Amino acid sequence: MQINGATALVTGANRGLGRRFAQALLDRGAAKVYAGARDPESVDLPGVVPVRLDITDPAQVAAAAALATDVDLLINNAGSSAGAGFLGGDLADIRYDMETHYFGTLSVTRAFAPALAANGGGALVNVLSVLSWTSSPLFPAYSAAKAAQLSLTNGLRLALADQKTLVTALHVGYMDTDLTTHIDAPKSDPLVIANLLLDGVEAGQPEVVADETSRRVRGALSGPLSLLFPDVT
Template identity: 60%
Template sequence: MKIAGRTALVTGANRGFGRHLAAELLARGATVYAGARNPDTVDLPGVTPVRLDITDPASVAAAAELAGDVTLLVNNAGSGTGADLLDADPAKVRLEMETHYFGTLEMVRAFAPRIAANGGGTVLNVLSALSWFALPDVGAYSAAKSAEWALTNALRAQLAGRGVRVAGLHVGYMDTDMTAGLDVPKSDPAEIARIAVDGIESDRYEIVADDTARRVLAGLSGGVAALYPDLP
């Protein structure tokens, strides 16, 4: 899928990785809608801000009406509550699932028919290395991203015959606000945005963007013992 001349919607585009994605798409000649819960926080010149809360079906429906010419949907909006599964506030656990799983699903259900009607295109779901590997301290996020990965696989098969390609981006830590308090190696989000858009242009179904994601992917075939060697 060539980006030049396409119309894209990026969710969570007011900051962090979403803003870098929107900038990369603009640089390659796309028309870009920038979704954010508060469109006044979108400060990237050249994009069209769109009020969008992916956890609110009415907001998603309104965005689909406004941005009905989209042929590329990037589901980037997310949450990072830091919730574990046993002791955290259950509302935080539910928020992770409402955002990453149900919010992404709501967006695809609203936009996939429009993409198909516009001649076909692509949906990119921004996943994570934690789609494949769970860290107990953020178990709610890992579980929601794993569910979003399963959603991506199912929708990919269901939409393939309708001219809508569904891709997933797997990446480890990026240097954004969400990871500001973590003392870990981090990728440059601008570079990951470039890799992601390269993957879209190459029609790749699975975009594994950094060494962390590649290591976790390689460990999947080894099962629990390979992924969690410290278990007794």
């Protein structure tokens, strides 16, 4: 599909990568960009349409879908990272990450799939992570939630094929946003990542592996497990 003239909705569009998605869409000529956020007053990007949207709230998801019936590009970007560990963390925090990344993404997709079909199929993007393929001791619950979201993405690709909706997965590591200011590691420019993703959508790609870290881990999947977990295998 072409971004120029498209109507898009981006979840979690008030900050970080989501805000850059909204900016890139406008820069590339999108006709309308709905910017979903828990607090729509926090959306400060000129030219977008703020929408109250907590993806874990079924009523807000339904209201957003009823409002934005003209959407032909849905970007599931909203996420969470409670930072819980598997053995000592609060189970509620672990559930929250799963509610956001898996059930929230599924809820939004189910709500907007009829609009995508009615508008010609369009495209669905799920923002995943390099941790969809591996796990980090710093973010174990997040890693598990992203792995579940990857499986969901693959299933949605099959479920939406008949209505000709492109389903694209974005894999990326650390990006230079306010959420990673405390992390000392190489970081990608989120606006560059946003544009790489939109390039992939326009090219009809089912997967965009956007940085070197993700490419390295993606390549290691076909090798021995020790490539991913050298300290424990």
